[in-house]
Amino acid sequence: MRTRAGIILVAPVLAAGAALFLGAYGVAPMQVIRILAGRSAGTPEAGIILDIRLPRIVLAALVGGALSAAGTTLQAVLRNPLVDPFMLGISAGAAFGCALVIGFLPAVPLPLMAFLVGGLAVLAACAMAKASGQFSRLSLVLAGVIVSALFSALLAIVKFLVDPQKLQSIVYWLMGSFALADWSQVGSAGLGIGLGCLPLVLFRWQLNVLSLGDDEARSLGVHVGRQRALFIAGATLAATSAVAVSGIIGWIGLMVPHLVRMAAGPDHRRLLPLSMAGGAAVMIGADTVARSLTMADLPVGIITAVAGAPFFLYLMRRGGKESWGE
């Protein structure tokens, strides 16, 4: 157990190290090391490594960690191993908010709008699931599908109305990509993700207690409503901050927590930090594949979606009743 945890913790560092040496523009490995040591400042290669590859890797790590932390948290507080920011409609809501800003409201900060509309989406999904009587696992997933569909439709309206030049940038951004990463994006995403993840990491042991269900958590002295609201708000801020810089990248928040739980057990004291590390590593890996697979720099969202669909199928087959658990 301890070795597995260690491997997951060093994985993002190794992935980042490897990713620095790979890219469309060939930079010799020795030169990369010289640049990192600060010996080749001012050369074009130094610009590529320090101002293009490095911020892109850091941003991918932040986004992967944020989506995984949000997924882990939502799975625990909603007692549902099948949810993540994408499934609950948070990503779709944030995407609609961002498209609105890109298309019509350039004065509004992108991450703020993403958080507001993403928050609205998660509230709507939870309210809808509750309205159907029992707050069951299946009703929550269905509500997420409905909310996602609604915000996708609203997004389609924006796309339809916006002028073609802006449409192109919305469409490209939506596919999920780190192609435009720079240090200012790292800064703005890092702030939101850091603020969102802070309560999740701090209070993570409470996730164990909350995942027992409302009555048991309450009888163990947890202020269930307040605590759950805090967790959902933190997860939403982290996830929407990620969406604001990278568009919609699905499945990471669902896949990574499951894989880490299989490797290191369900205790959130370990699970949450390990999921963040795992998410960072997987995202760096997926982005490196995306930018090295073809000359064209594929959007990484396509890579994760192609990998995610079979994974979900595997979960359904393996988990069966346990995952859907009605």
Place this chain on the structure above:
Amino acid sequence: MIQAETLTFRHPEMAAPVLRDVSFAVAPGQLVAVLGPNGSGKTTLLKCLAGLWVPSGGRIVLDGRDLARLAPRERAKRLAVVPQEHAPAFPYTVQDAVLMGRAPHIPAYASPSSQDRWAARVAMEAVGIGELAARPTSRLSGGERQLTLIARALAQEAPLLLLDEPTAHLDFRNQHRVLGLVRRIAADKALTVIMTLHDPNLVAGIADQVLLLKDGALLAAGAPGAVLTEDLLGSLYGMAIGVLPHAGHRLMFARQW
């Protein structure tokens, strides 16, 4: 210790109350059993006593304070609940499950300390599941799961223990084992215990005080010898019941099937 004063409970959409004017007092160190047919309001009474459901009339006084006014954390330090249903979303180990009993003693932003781990260890040893510590709770038998929940409640170190049908899914031997254990631990640690039970024979063997609950109202309350009679049990269950004294025990049985 804890008193119910003209307790009434009504579900929002139902006309008939589930509990009607229930009043009783439990003294410290007593072991109280609530007996009644299905749907008589036993579980509702326990949920109200646990502070999970708020009564629509009357009140519950715990250590001289209105239960409804206690913050969740304060309440959890004073009373621990062993639920009937336990379906965790994730397969925590027995050790981690018992450790969750420490929640009211741990600040929300912190993780359990070595002292908390020690308390959980002691609770597991007290119910005899020390060797199951690393086992996932999803792979426990019914009896082991019940013992894990009892250990979690003990780790809470609350003076009052509420158990909702602790013998519900257990075989004959485990029923007696679990109840015997509860009685021993309660005596050792001077705990007050309130539990709902289905079998009058188990009640006769373990309880200091019995509450008979019928259609949401208290039919009778008192020592087992005074309450577990042919008349009262017959009226409680609506069937002919015989009571036989045997070697210091009382044996209750159905006269007709």
